[in-house]
Amino acid sequence: MIDILSLYREELESLILELGLERYRASQLFSFIHKHRVERFDDISVIKKEIRASLKELFYIPSIVCKKKTRSNDMTTKYLFQLADLANIETVLIPMKDNRYTICVSTQVGCRMGCKFCATGKMGFKRNLTVSEILLQVYYILKEQKLKNVNVVYMGMGEPLDNYDNVVKSIKILIDEDGCNISKRRITLSTCGIVDKIEKLKKDLPYINMALSLHCAIDEKRSYLMPINKKHKLEDVMKSLSTFPMPRRKRITFEYVMIKGINDTKEDRKALLRLLSTYKSKLNIIPLNKHDLMDADLEPTEKRNIEEFAEFLRSKGMFVTIRDSKGSSIDAACGMLATKNS
Numbered sequence: 009m010i011d012i013l014s015l016y017r018e019e020l021e022s023l024i025l026e027l028g029l030e031r032y033r034a035s036q037l038f039s040f041i042h043k044h045r046v047e048r049f050d051d052i053s054v055i056k057k058e059i060r061a062s063l064k065e066l067f068y069i070p071s072i073v074c075k076k077k078t079r080s081n082d083m084t085t086k087y088l089f090q091l092a093d094l095a096n097i098e099t100v101l102i103p104m105k106d107n108r109y110t111i112c113v114s115t116q117v118g119c120r121m122g123c124k125f126c127a128t129g130k131m132g133f134k135r136n137l138t139v140s141e142i143l144l145q146v147y148y149i150l151k152e153q154k155l156k157n158v159n160v161v162y163m164g165m166g167e168p169l170d171n172y173d174n175v176v177k178s179i180k181i182l183i184d185e186d187g188c189n190i191s192k193r194r195i196t197l198s199t200c201g202i203v204d205k206i207e208k209l210k211k212d213l214p215y216i217n218m219a220l221s222l223h224c225a226i227d228e229k230r231s232y233l234m235p236i237n238k239k240h241k242l243e244d245v246m247k248s249l250s251t252f253p254m255p256r257r258k259r260i261t262f263e264y265v266m267i268k269g270i271n272d273t274k275e276d277r278k279a280l281l282r283l284l285s286t287y288k289s290k291l292n293i294i295p296l297n298k299h300d301l302m303d304a305d306l307e308p309t310e311k312r313n314i315e316e317f318a319e320f321l322r323s324k325g326m327f328v329t330i331r332d333s334k335g336s337s338i339d340a341a342c343g344m345l346a347t348k349n350s
């Protein structure tokens with residue numbers, strides 16, 4: 009049986025033709041599945057019963073089970089989803105300004121990158137998510153919350169570029185005009201920096217928003233926080249990002265989880281200035297969110313020191329924001345996603 013949700017429109021079309029059905033049936037089906045998000049072929053009443061029967065012999069429509077939903081006092085909602093093999097993943101719905109929402113999706117069960125401050129990294133790597141498992145996180149929330157316009161950020165559990173093919177395919181399906189039709193401008197992919205995959209992405213998905221989990225501008229310390237830095241040196245990552253085709257007026261976002269005594273010193277802010285001064289960049293400082301799995305030596309920087317750090321960089325002309333740690337009370341904030349029984 010074929011997972012129909014994981015197919016490009018063109019792939020669906022060739023299978024529909026092989027079944028001896030008319031070409032337009034493929035667009036019709038694609039739209040019912042990705043735009044109207046039907047969960048059963050029998051709910052597509054415009055398609056005759058006999059045709060639905062032959063579709064059911066070849067395809068299935070996968071689904072996802074929401075095991076738990078937790079809402080924090082800032083209205084961030086964390087979903088715990090169970091997949092077909094009983095693995096669990098988490099997805100976060102974050103309210104933004106002007107009645108907009110952002111859905112933060114996971115791309116792997118666990119993660120092999122081992123960033124020191126990250127709860128997902130502590131889980132180790134279990135497996136990649138399939139295309140449909142990525143899409144279903146978005147579709148479930150859109151349907152449940154009756155939302156139309158959302159931003160989608162690939163920043164949940166897992167390193168998106170470590171599950172390259174499925175992540176790229178899921179984004180291409182999300183932006184398909186006959187499907188969910190989410191604008192590329194509303195999709196952000198966040199990576200810890202895998203150079204060959206960033207290079208590939210330039211050809212496969214130019215003009216999406218890119219974010220780099222930077223967390224330190226000094227190589228040695230970055231390698232301590234993020235082991236991937238030993239393989240993909242910051243200099244090479246930055247060089248690769250400098251030629252990433254970006255949407256007009258957009259900046260590359262650099263995420264910076266601030267950790268007391270490790271990356272919040274005067275030396276660090278000078279290194280950041282040197283690194284980012286030639287980039288059209290936005291530095292997003294994130295207060296460290298403590299979680300049960302975190303090493304005891306990591307402590308958050310005090311609020312006033314974060315503000316002073318940001319102010320110094322702003323005074324030198326950098327665009328700096330300090331992110332609210334939305335969802336921290338329900339372990340849904342940055343670096344806090346982890347499932348216990350997956």
Ligand code: SF4
Nearest residue numbers: 119121123126129166
């Ligand atoms: S921060 Fe991202 S890349 Fe690093 S361990 Fe966590 S999920 Fe993986």
